[in-house]
Amino acid sequence: MLTNTATAKLAPQTELSAQQATLMQQLLDFSAEHLATRQTGLFVIKGAAGTGKSVVLSALINTLQQASQNASSPFYRTHNYLLVNHPEMLKTYKQIAATQASLHKKDFMKPTPFINQLTKQKRMADIVLVDEAHLLLTKSDRYNRFTQENQLTEICKHSRIVILVFDEHQVLKMKSYWNNTKLAAFLADRPHETFQLTQQFRVHAQPATQHWLTALGTQGKLLPRPLDPTFDLRIFADASQLYQQLRQRDHEYGLARLVATADFPYKLDGQTYYVTAPGFRLPWDKNMDPNVTWAERPATLDEVGSIYTIQGFDLNYVGIILGPAVGYDPATRRLKLIPDKYQDHEAFKRRADLSEQQAQQVKQQIILNSINVLLQRGRYGLYLYASDPKLRAQLLAL
Known part of the structure; x- marks a missing residue:
């Protein structure tokens, strides 16, 4: 339903x-x-x-x-x-x-x-x-x-x-x-x-698909992509094509939104900042309504949401752009997380009780957690695009 x-x-x-x-x-x-x-x-x-x-x-x-x-x-x-x-x-x-x-x-x-x-x-x-x-x-x-x-x-x-x-x-x-x-x-x-609590209510997918999402979001692990007629899981080579397909899902079913990892510049200075990829450019979310949530406003179909606007919410379909901080390590067959490329500087504010090594580990965990949050939004479908060419090729090869 x-x-x-x-x-x-x-x-x-x-x-x-x-x-x-x-x-x-x-x-x-x-x-x-x-x-x-x-x-x-x-x-x-x-x-x-x-x-x-x-x-x-x-x-x-x-x-x-x-x-x-x-x-x-x-x-x-x-x-x-x-x-x-x-x-x-x-x-x-x-x-x-x-x-x-x-x-x-x-x-x-x-x-x-x-x-x-x-x-x-x-x-x-x-x-x-x-x-x-x-x-x-x-x-x-x-x-x-x-x-x-x-x-x-x-x-x-x-x-x-x-x-x-x-x-x-x-x-x-x-x-x-x-x-x-x-x-x-x-x-x-x-x-x-x-x-x-153990029962999954949001993602309406077979156990193999749920396991695929969990492995990617909590371990950075890329498993063979399952075939699941109950869940629309697609990997895209082009961000613009992903967005057009997502708009079609929104027209058909409603509540389809595009989100991205915080790998694209953004400041709280009133200016407009963009999420970009070859042939693709859309503004970050502007959460201007004090009463209505971002996901429930029709105009936000023309924006890119973040973990801060979508965490905790259900969508029918979600499109995700993984930014430059998310790469691929062929030796481990896992995501390669690069904190220096992550643009959410507020998330990485230094704390004195962590050593430099501990801080690096926490930063990588935060990036992985943000991916996990985004992956678990769609009830009936997930469309995925990776900015990093190596990761994109690997996802398409799955």
Whole structure:
């Protein structure tokens, strides 16, 4: 079934799968127990892109806010919030709040305003849900007005219960650098539970295709391309041809968008910057609408989206341009990631707690994570073009 909006899955009334329903009940039991014992608790929801982590959070915040008005509920008069650092996701949640009697826009915040507000008011929240927790800052950031060292630490200081979703393969900046090891160290001396979501809901493809996408996005591994009549996976030698085919899919089915790795110049100075390839030139996304997400505006078919506008969203078809920082190593038959060619300089802001060697490894992981985020957007099709000639030839040869 084709999706009509990029965010339809997040409606609180969306029917949960058996695994999601089990998780939902576990979250409610965990929260009720920790509220009753007044013991701080953390609950971590893990799962790859497309496994429905945000779907569960949306249903949970709606259930909690309804229960907070019910005198017979263990959640009566609780003060609960959903936090997310991703501005496009925050728009989505606020759109949802406008349609639900039990939700208010003030229930949804970015982490820094939440931390600063509760610090100033000297109060505690009850249950705090954190979507895309892999985007939480792990160092101070003047641009985001965050003066402490770790957003998750500060959220825990002001919350009785914290429920967060986490995927180490979606970390996109050094200032929010997390991995499973760092998270395990954070949780080690705190009461916590973990639940792993495994069922893929976004990519409607056979297991071999899903494995192909996962191997490329998490290991940089190029496997033989599977033949899959259920998923339209194509490799293009020409970016312009890819774009024309994608426009046709949008005309036929809607929600087809072009995205690219952050390998093309871009500055926040009001000027227009372009993603280019031989015979191809389109502007980067200009996310000017404060209320409607980039993927849901028809005009954005004529732009190129980035990881920052598309992470967390569903498309029917996605076209991806892999930029110059993504090459090919024939010796390992894997992607060759070149940080010096990556244009998202904000993502690579240096941190003192990493050696030069560690920083290089993290930079390569960030580039790979950005590829992984983009690869997992399309429900029914993925069109791929590589700027690097060697990588393009290898992809076509698959």
